[in-house]
Amino acid sequence: MPVVATDISVAFGERRVLNGMSATFEEGTITALRAPSGFGKSTLLAIIAGHQKPDAGTVTITSADGGDDTPGISWIDQASPVFPHRTATDNVAMGALSRGATREESLTIAAHNLTRLGLDDVRDRAGKRLSGGERQRVAVARSMAAETPVILADEPTASLDAASRGLVIDALRAAADAGAIVIIATHDDTVAESADRIIRMDTLDTPSAPEATA
Numbered sequence: 001m002p003v004v005a006t007d008i009s010v011a012f013g014e015r016r017v018l019n020g021m022s023a024t025f026e027e028g029t030i031t032a033l034r035a036p037s038g039f040g041k042s043t044l045l046a047i048i049a050g051h052q053k054p055d056a057g058t059v060t061i062t063s064a065d066g067g068d069d070t071p072g073i074s075w076i077d078q079a080s081p082v083f084p085h086r087t088a089t090d091n092v093a094m095g096a097l098s099r100g101a102t103r104e105e106s107l108t109i110a111a112h113n114l115t116r117l118g119l120d121d122v123r124d125r126a127g128k129r130l131s132g133g134e135r136q137r138v139a140v141a142r143s144m145a146a147e148t149p150v151i152l153a154d155e156p157t158a159s160l161d162a163a164s165r166g167l168v169i170d171a172l173r174a175a176a177d178a179g180a181i182v183i184i185a186t187h188d189d190t191v192a193e194s195a196d197r198i199i200r201m202d203t204l205d206t207p208s209a210p211e212a213t214a
């Protein structure tokens, strides 16, 4: 079931950031949120995640079976927490454990996802000894291991070189191909080119403005 944002408005003091924005995010697609800094990309992701309440408007996320349970949501950003005293493997395995995998299964799933994100060399390294870019990829790997139906990524390639960026894009693409709803706030042209759809948030300053360009 899609994520549906309807008539979302947010202001911080006098500054109106989102003004009656509506958008639907379908399963199996990557949507890139694009705009210069300050147009509310992160704010929209935070509202979809439920981290922040809009002044007006609603977000509905219905689980695949049509029930009321909110489906799992992964959040990936540069500040995604990594447990400092646990290894990269354990950090990623937690994603699989969170969906009910056994410890043994989780370690296999973690190994697979560490490899696909180019993290084999640091799999036994404690979280606190990982670089910023490695932590960011651990967060992506954990999200892949968790197989959440919704993945919200705020500048997921910000600390990464071109090779690592490609691995993150490939992972997010694979998640979407498996049915996930992937929404990415990004300034990175390469990430945006990999998306199925781009929403230009700087063209959305009036209610009922056209919501997206392909």
Ligand SMILES: Nc1ncnc2c1ncn2[C@@H]1O[C@H](COP(=O)(O)OP(=O)(O)OP(=O)(O)O)[C@@H](O)[C@H]1O
Pocket: 012, 015, 017, 035, 036, 037, 038, 039, 040, 041, 042, 043, 044, 185
């Ligand atoms: N908690 C807050 N209190 C006050 N202002 C805020 C708050 N959160 C965000 N803002 C402001 O709202 C605007 C939108 O912020 P947001 O982080 O959503 O933009 P963005 O498009 O993601 O920017 P960037 O590309 O720099 O990450 C900015 O002007 C920001 O300063």
